[in-house]
Amino acid sequence: MRPTSWREHAYHALLWLVALIFFAPIFWIVLSSFKTADQILAVPPKLIFTPTIANYTKLFSSASFPHQLFNSVVLSVAAVLIAVAVSFLAAFSFSRFKPPGTNFLMFLLLSIRMLPGSAAILPVYLMYVGFGWKDTYAGMILFYAMFSIPFSVWILKGFIDGVSPRFDETGIVNGASWLRIITRTILPQVMPGVIAASIFNFIFVWNEFLFNYIIGGISTSNIPVALASGLYSNGGVDWTFISALTSVYIVPPILVVYFFQRYLLVGMTFGTVRGEV
Amino acid sequence: MPDIRLSHLSRAFDKFKAVDDITAVFAEGTVTCLLGPSGCGKTTLMRMIAGLEMPTSGSIKFGERDVTHLAPRRRDVAMVFQYPVMYRTCSVIENIELPLQRDRSLSAAERRRRADEVLEVLQLSDERDRHIGDLDVGMRQKVAVGRAIARRCDVILFDEPTTNVEVHAKLALIRAFKEFRARLRQTVIYVTHDQTEAMTLADQIALMQAGRISQCTAPRIMYEKPESRFGGWFLGNPGMNFLVPRGGEDSGLRFDVLPRPLERPAAAAGELSLGIRPEHVEVLLDPAQDTVPARVLRSSITIGGQNLLSLAVGEARLKAKTAPGVPQADGATVFIRCPLEHTVFFNDGQRLPEAVRALG
Numbered sequence: 001m002r003p004t005s006w007r008e009h010a011y012h013a014l015l016w017l018v019a020l021i022f023f024a025p026i027f028w029i030v031l032s033s034f035k036t037a038d039q040i041l042a043v044p045p046k047l048i049f050t051p052t053i054a055n056y057t058k059l060f061s062s063a064s065f066p067h068q069l070f071n072s073v074v075l076s077v078a079a080v081l082i083a084v085a086v087s088f089l090a091a092f093s094f095s096r097f098k099p100p101g102t103n104f105l106m107f108l109l110l111s112i113r114m115l116p117g118s119a120a121i122l123p124v125y126l127m128y129v130g131f132g133w134k135d136t137y138a139g140m141i142l143f144y145a146m147f148s149i150p151f152s153v154w155i156l157k158g159f160i161d162g163v164s165p166r167f168d169e170t171g172i173v174n175g176a177s178w179l180r181i182i183t184r185t186i187l188p189q190v191m192p193g194v195i196a197a198s199i200f201n202f203i204f205v206w207n208e209f210l211f212n213y214i215i216g217g218i219s220t221s222n223i224p225v226a227l228a229s230g231l232y233s234n235g236g237v238d239w240t241f242i243s244a245l246t247s248v249y250i251v252p253p254i255l256v257v258y259f260f261q262r263y264l265l266v267g268m269t270f271g272t273v274r275g276e277v
Numbered sequence: 278m279p280d281i282r283l284s285h286l287s288r289a290f291d292k293f294k295a296v297d298d299i300t301a302v303f304a305e306g307t308v309t310c311l312l313g314p315s316g317c318g319k320t321t322l323m324r325m326i327a328g329l330e331m332p333t334s335g336s337i338k339f340g341e342r343d344v345t346h347l348a349p350r351r352r353d354v355a356m357v358f359q360y361p362v363m364y365r366t367c368s369v370i371e372n373i374e375l376p377l378q379r380d381r382s383l384s385a386a387e388r389r390r391r392a393d394e395v396l397e398v399l400q401l402s403d404e405r406d407r408h409i410g411d412l413d414v415g416m417r418q419k420v421a422v423g424r425a426i427a428r429r430c431d432v433i434l435f436d437e438p439t440t441n442v443e444v445h446a447k448l449a450l451i452r453a454f455k456e457f458r459a460r461l462r463q464t465v466i467y468v469t470h471d472q473t474e475a476m477t478l479a480d481q482i483a484l485m486q487a488g489r490i491s492q493c494t495a496p497r498i499m500y501e502k503p504e505s506r507f508g509g510w511f512l513g514n515p516g517m518n519f520l521v522p523r524g525g526e527d528s529g530l531r532f533d534v535l536p537r538p539l540e541r542p543a544a545a546a547g548e549l550s551l552g553i554r555p556e557h558v559e560v561l562l563d564p565a566q567d568t569v570p571a572r573v574l575r576s577s578i579t580i581g582g583q584n585l586l587s588l589a590v591g592e593a594r595l596k597a598k599t600a601p602g603v604p605q606a607d608g609a610t611v612f613i614r615c616p617l618e619h620t621v622f623f624n625d626g627q628r629l630p631e632a633v634r635a636l637g
Contacts, residue, residue, distance in 0.1 A: 166362050169329050
């Protein structure tokens with residue numbers, strides 16, 4: 001076995017240090033969620049304590065949290081499903097049929113991502129109030145789907161470009177419809193891209209605060225909004241509430257990233273050169 | 278099975294004519310190889326027959342049925358591409374069965390029976406239930422061939438199916454192709470740039486050059502009697518030797534490789550040349566009747582142990598294929614004979630139909 005050099009030791013130590021720095025807040029918040037308010041604010045911090053699940057019991061027995069958790073899940077999943085379905089068909093069309101102005105349209109799509117959310121909030125708010133979509137599931141899902149589509153189209157077009165048109169042609173000659181070609185031959189091959197796009201969109205919607213706060217409401221508020229609105233209690237910051245809620249809040253993204261991390265990597269490197277088939 | 282009739286078929290991409298006014302008939306139940314160098318239009322022609330490319334002008338008929346403007350699915354054609362195109366989520370048998378599902382008249386049992394039959398013909402029965410991702414490229418291409426023949430279409434199109442498979446898989450594919458041809462007599466168009474493949478598989482070869490079919494005939498005839506110098510040069514390894522006469526036409530046509538002058542054909546008004554295949558050039562160690570002396574410029578050994586000699590006769594240069602045993606030393610003198618019955622004469626690049634006789 002090759003002896004490990006001091007450089008490698010130093011490199012690993014550095015990686016551990018960076019990982020610990022990034023992990024420390026998560027560790028602190030999860031640990032705090034099992035403490036009482038006094039224990040959380042104790043100086044010096046208490047690492048040895050009797051854990052309690054009282055914060056979680058209180059959180060889940062509150063009137064609003066289960067509903068807000070439900071909202072977060074519904075909005076994220078529905079928006080992602082719609083966004084990916086629409087984006088996949090749009091990307092397929094751009095990739096295969098190349099309508100006039102494809103490059104310009106693709107740039108236009110990307111340019112939407114350049115726009116800060118706050119720049120769009122006022123017209124969106126007025127439109128939603130005008131249409132009566134404010135604080136409705138359909139309205140919120142539509143908005144999140146719309147906001148997720150441009151990036152997804154970009155990712156998926158890169159993947160579909162990498163699938164040889166010979167696949168389409170085989171299907172055409174064999175008498176398959178476009179829908180069948182898309183579902184049976186193209187989709188299985190770009191599945192890593194579809195999953196990568198879904199993960200990116202899920203994390204975006206799951207973390208989204210601004211638009212939910214402005215065009216959402218009591219019926220559709222999600223966890224980030226719940227976190228902001230429940231921050232203060234009895235004239236001070238309610239750390240027990242924050243720690244328990246945050247601990248629950250970070251579980252889905254962690255699970256998604258953990259189980260699909262290889263697709264995230266694929267998504268980040270999309271558009272790289274691949275073979276004919 | 279119908280024949281395929283092309284009438285004044287053309288396809289242009291902007292100003293470039295990929296296929297230029299082709300009129301031809303590919304007989305029913307035969308294998309026609311479209312052969313030619315890269316960019317000669319053979320794939321474009323085949324894609325038009327498949328319906329994947331629309332002609333700029335002209336028509337395509339399958340028998341009496343005009344299919345020029347029909348969608349591919351309505352033409353009853355199957356196609357095998359250069360790369361094995363597979364349904365990746367399916368097993369081998371499912372890949373073959375999938376296109377059959379379109380035919381509502383076939384029961385599930387009949388579909389399965391037909392797919393199993395194809396697997397047997399292609400000797401793929403052992404791989405029947407394997408996932409397609411577990412097979413190598415050669416095996417996948419075999420499955421692609423199976424999927425094409427299982428539909429029992431009127432016409433099957435092959436677009437250089439052996440280009441991307443390794444040698445053993447290529448031979449297996451060719452064997453499979455012959456096997457299915459022996460059982461099912463579908464009309465087949467086979468695009469290739471590999472002349473050996475074309476000579477082995479085809480009932481007729483359509484030799485293409487610059488968007489046109491320069492000759493369409495049986496492989497043997499095409500090899501022996503090419504219609505043009507291009508055909509003589511393109512077929513064979515190496516291609517045909519071409520020799521031009523040297524002056525003194527008053528007393529007939531004189532070629533360096535022939536001992537006696539030839540009578541000038543009446544139809545030969547343009548630039549005349551003589552063609553002879555390297556294997557038809559007889560090389561002797563001693564002078565004999567109708568031989569001329571030649572100098573060995575270079576000698577190399579070809580596949581099968583034959584010698585390939587580069588020879589100089591006066592101003593003329595030619596190649597000869599000989600059996601092992603003939604001296605190979607560079608600079609050696611040998612004696613060559615070019616039998617007139619194996620020569621072909623071209624006038625301005627086109628073969629002269631009439632025989633050319635020796636004077637005296």
